[in-house]
Amino acid sequence: MREVGPGARTTISFKVNGGAVEVEVSAEDRLIDVLREGLRLTGTKEGCGIGECGACTVLLDGKPVNSCLVPALQVEGREVETVEGLAKDGRLHPLQEAFIEHTAVQCGFCTPGMLMAAAALLRENPDPTREDIARAISGNLCRCTGYHQIMSAIESAARRMRAQGPGASGAGTSEPPGAPVVSEASRREIHSRDSAD
Amino acid sequence: MDEPRWVGARVCRIDAVDKVTGRLKFMSDLSFPGMLWGAVLRSAHPHALIKKIDTSKAEAIDGVVAVLTHKDVPGLNGFGIVIPDQPVLCFDKVRYMGDAVALVAATSKEKASEALRAIEVEYEPLPVVDDPEEAMLESSPRVHADGNIHHRIKVERGDVEAAFREAAVVVENTYYTPRQMHAFMETESGVATIDEDGNITVWCGSQHPFRDQLQIARALGMNPRKIQVVSTPTGGAFGGKDEITIQIYLALLALRTGRPVKIVLSREESVVAGMKRHPMKIRMKTAAAADGTLLANEVRVVADTGAYASLGGPVVNLAIEHSCGPYRMPNVRLEGFCVYTNNGLAGAFRGFGANQVIFALETQIDMIAERLGMDRLEFRRKNALRQGDVAALGHTMTASVGAVATLDAASRCEIWVRREELKARPSAPHKKRGVGIATELHGCGLGVGLPDYGAATIELLPDGRFAVGVSCPEIGQGNTTAFAQMAADSLGCSVEDIVMVSGDSRYTLDSGTSTASRSVYTGGNAIRCAAARMREAIADLAAEALGAAREEIAFGCGNVTVRSCPAGEATRSARRLSFREIACIAESKGRKLKAEGDFIWPVADRGVEGYFGLPHLIYSYITQVALVEVNTLTGEVEVLRVVSIPDPGKAINPVGIEAQSEGGVVMGMGYALMEDTVIEQGITKTPNFSTYIIPTSMDAPEIETMIVEELEPSGPFGAKGIGEAVCVPITPAITNAIHDATGIWITHIPATAERVYMALRKQAGEPAGA
Known part of the structure; x- marks a missing residue:
């Protein structure tokens, strides 16, 4: 980590979602400030500022971190992944798809951090138990959902990713217009009602 | 109206794509x-x-x-x-x-x-005024010049004294409830x-x-x-x-x-400056006859509203309204005080006064059932309100009443049916299991005496989709998705053809709050009204364009046709116009197809003289059952399974109801077991999530939601509202389960490990200190 005195500014280089960036930072800046204000990647949210709520979770060299606790200077030369990098080539990540299908999203403020924590889990452990999932997201607070739909979504995404084989991390359906509108069960139900018309 | 295609289907949230991609701009992102x-x-x-x-x-x-x-x-x-x-x-x-x-x-x-x-x-x-009861005394320093009692309500009906004399069982207790924090994730x-x-x-x-x-x-x-x-x-x-x-x-x-x-706002500033749930001290005296008929309830509520009024008065009014639950209670004396102190600020919070009194009442109900040797569920069912009954405040229950239906469903759920078997198998010898049940009714809308209205706008867009505007904000509850479903079915199109405009004072009409379990009912009714007008406008234009009589125009899915047109696909398609074609025709004629709809809430047949906001005409109902395990060595309580049985009227989006139900259960569990904003001498001691603990994924129990639909004729497609009720009876269901497991009664929540441990020691006759 570079030595910079209080108040002094310096430029750091690192990778965000695969692309190289250079940002001017001060010693006081946190990674979340660089992402949200410096790079305007506002998908990453701040919920508590003390590393308790997980809303600011991003991946640093593939590991989940609270970006409110990481000094910006520490990311020099490293790789950061945020929610904006989950969808690839206009195609949703299987986790994003599953969150939509399982109504794992309510107000949506914890969602980006929750997705990043889940993405880190599935890279480490492609076949997690419900208990593994609960543990992996236990640092991510959600006040709306009660966590079940989130855990079901992660289970479902894991199944889908295993079925698609390795290297399928960003191979969901395209969006829009392919984003799901109704769950699979209801789609069948609606179609059967349609054909009965 | 044809059978709905979208209402009742498990529809994915219309805002989910923007939320999972991080594209949605919250206000803090602007x-x-x-x-x-x-x-x-x-x-x-x-x-x-x-x-x-x-x-x-x-x-x-x-x-x-x-x-x-x-x-x-x-x-x-x-x-x-x-x-x-x-x-x-x-x-x-x-x-x-x-x-x-x-x-x-x-x-x-x-x-x-x-x-x-x-x-x-x-x-x-x-001097800091921090005890609400002391604050009520004339001798107390004043927070506001005109005294510390901001609001007082008293309601009497029947003769409670006579009822207490004649009763076979009278239970009287004092309950204490904590200052729960909303803990919304966005400050x-x-x-x-x-x-x-x-x-x-x-x-x-x-x-x-x-x-x-x-x-x-x-x-x-x-x-x-x-x-x-x-x-x-x-x-x-x-x-x-x-x-x-x-x-x-x-x-x-x-x-x-x-x-x-x-x-x-930083989280710390948000916690110190923001609203909380009113801490209440509740004295409750409840009586029943030997056959298990509830006879009387005497209730005294003192609520700490903190420094300013906000909605403290209405919260206490609703605590009084809900203090007899979904039961016939012929004799009542109900009194509530809303008191100013220097303890932060208390105001509206999901449940709005019901959470506190339902915790007290549902504990009383279990105590009486136990004293009478009656089954807890049967006792509730025996006293539950039916349609046509007179409620505790004297108004008649004319709208849909789902109290018995949710209790019936509870009597059939697995953790209730197999409760003795489940209790017999704790995960360790020093742990004890119990099953608890609780039920409530919850007023929808603002109640008697307050203007309560809805309004919606619908505009046919040039591409054939509809912009539907309702001002009640999307706060995460999913109302925009429910609105889109109701609009799609009311207009005859797909949910994908609805563009929702929400929570904007310039581009929507005033449809009131997203509070009080009201927005789906209100917005839905206004959408139904606007959609009927939009269909008339479309029918007029189509009749003109197709050279048909106005009555001959029939609505299909995303199009209109001429009803009497002779058989043959070619003729039929020549006499069909899609909404997109209608939009083109309107544009060519220089016309904009726009419609507005409005709606006024119906209210109960009588109010409570001198007070406003109560009672309600329409209530949602809910019964919740919890299986818990108590560690008798530490006092820790784990909630293992919950069955949540809401009656929201028609479930517009069942997966959305499940979402509300699960979130409500976990929030009500936090209230029961862990949450309290500690304020000492006016200073907040729990200003962030390191000290104010809310449930995590590791705490969440297994939750099953069984929806009971008691359709409400005045509601859109039969819907009522459910946003608040889902977090209410779960709290006493859990504390009653602790009793079922251990024999101790919880009268002071949260039932932290320390409180449960001390109560267990007291029960065993051991000194509390040691």
């Missing part, structure tokens, strides 16, 4: 050129006189653009939904640590903080902008953009039409963003500086 950072100087004392405010040093700091005090409030220096007793910026005294004394706007967050530190305020501290955040004509736009998550507009206009002394308020999206609210939070500060700073100004 940024404008030339934007300044605003900050609020909060009080340094819980109760003090302000002797002097000197802002000169702050103003002199390079980068500080404005410093505002009470002298800079052009209009009314006060806000508050019922009475505007909370100063925008304090002038003579401060009444809690969250009181705002000055505002700053600066070119950076750091400069804004520096400016706050440079403002000099001279205070003369006053109060937003931006205000101002244009060259002085029009202000305030982007700030909240629960009623039009009331925010009114309160901002009043404080600025400005025509409300010059102020636009955008309240959607909101990153969670649960009642905590019903009152004004930072909207007036934003508008004042934009007005003064002529530049966009952004404020984002």
Whole structure:
């Protein structure tokens, strides 16, 4: 980590979602400030500022971190992944798809951090138990959902990713217009009602 | 109307794609050129006189653009939904640590903080009023000049004394409930902008953009039409963003500086300054006859509303209304006090006074059942209100009543049926299992005496889709998806053809709040009304274009046809117009197809004289069953399984109801077992999530939601509302389960490990200390 005195500014280089960036930072800046204000990647949210709520979770060299606790200077030369990098080539990540299908999203403020924590889990452990999932997201607070739909979504995404084989991390359906509108069960139900018309 | 295609289907949220991609801009994500950072100087004392405010040093700091005090409030220096007793910026005294004394706007967050530190305020501290019952005494120091009892309600019906004399069982207890925090994940955040004509736009998550507009206009002394308020999206609210939070500060700073100004509260500032659930002390005396008929309930509620009124009065009114639950209770004496203290601020919170009294009542109910040797569920079912019954406050239950239906469903759920078997198999010898049940009814809408209305707009867009506007904000509950479903079925199109416009005072009509379990019912009815008018307009245009009689126009899915057209596909398609073609025809004729719909809430057949906001005509119902395991060595309680049985009327989006139900269960579990905002001598001791603990994924029990649909004829497609009820009976279901497991009664929540442990020791006859 570079030595910079209080108040002094310096430029750091690192990778965000695969692309190289250079940002001017001060010693006081946190990674979340660089992402949200410096790079305007506002998908990453701040919920508590003390590393308790997980809303600011991003991946640093593939590991989940609270970006409110990481000094910006520490990311020099490293790789950061945020929610904006989950969808690839206009195609949703299987986790994003599953969150939509399982109504794992309510107000949506914890969602980006929750997705990043889940993405880190599935890279480490492609076949997690419900208990593994609960543990992996236990640092991510959600006040709306009660966590079940989130855990079901992660289970479902894991199944889908295993079925698609390795290297399928960003191979969901395209969006829009392919984003799901109704769950699979209801789609069948609606179609059967349609054909009965 | 044809059978609905979208209503009742498990529809994915229409806002989910933007939320999972991080594309959705919350108010804290907005940024404008030339934007300044605003900050609020909060009080340094819980109760003090302000002797002097000197802002000169702050103003002199390079980068500080404005410093505002009470002298800079052009209009009314006060806000508050019922009475505007909370100063925008304090002038003579401060009444809690969250009181705002000055505002700053600066070119950076750091400069804004520096400016706050440079403002000099001279205070003369006053004695802190922190015990609501002491505050009620004449001898108490006063928080407000006209006394500390902000509001008092008393309702009597029948003869409670006679009932207590004749009863076979009378139980009387005192209950204490904590100061629960909303803990929405997005703190109060937003931006205000101002244009060259002085029009202000305030982007700030909240629960009623039009009331925010009114309160901002009043404080600025400005025509409300010059102020636009955008309240959607909101990153969670649960009642905590019903009152004004930072909207007036934003508008004042934009007005003064002529530049966009952004404020984002830190979590600590949000906790200290924001609303909480009223802590209540509840004395409850309940009587039943030997055959298990409930005879009387005497209730005395003292609620700590903190420094300002906000919705404290209505919360206490609703506590009184809900204090007899979904039961016939022929004799009642119900009294509630809403008391000012220097303990922060209490106001609206999901459940709105019911959570506290239902916890007390449902414990009383279990105690009486136990004393009578009756089955807890049977006892509830025996006394449950049926349609046509007279409720405790004397009004007749004429709308749909699902109390018995949810109890019936509970009697068949697995953890209830197999409860003895489940209890017999704890996970360790020192653990004990129990099953608890609780039920409630929950008023939907604002109740007797308050204007309660809905409005919706529908516009046919050039591409054949419909823009549907309802102002009730999307705060995470999923109302925009439910609106889109109801609009799609009312118009005859797909959910994908609906573009929702939500929570914007410029582009929607006032449809009231996203509170009080009201927005789906209200917005849905207004959408139904607007859609009927839109279909008439479409039918007129189609009849003209197709050369058919108006009555011959039939609506299909996304199109209209001529009803009597002869058989043959070719003729039929020649006489069919899609909504897109209708839009083209309208455009070619220079016409815009737009419709407005409105709706006024029906109310109960009688009110309670002298009070407003109660009772209600329409209630949602819910029964919840919990299986818990108590560690008898530590007092720790684990909730293993919950069955949640809501009656929301028609479930517009069943997966959305499940989402509400699960979230409500976990929030009500936090209330039962762990949550309390500790304030000592006016100082908040739990200002962030390291000390204020809410349930995590590791705490969440297995939850099954069984929806019971008691259709409400006045509701859109039969819907009522369910946003609040889902978090209420779960609390006593859990504490009753602790009793079932261990024999101890919980009368003071949260039932933390310490409280349970001490109660277990007391039960065993061991000294509590040791």
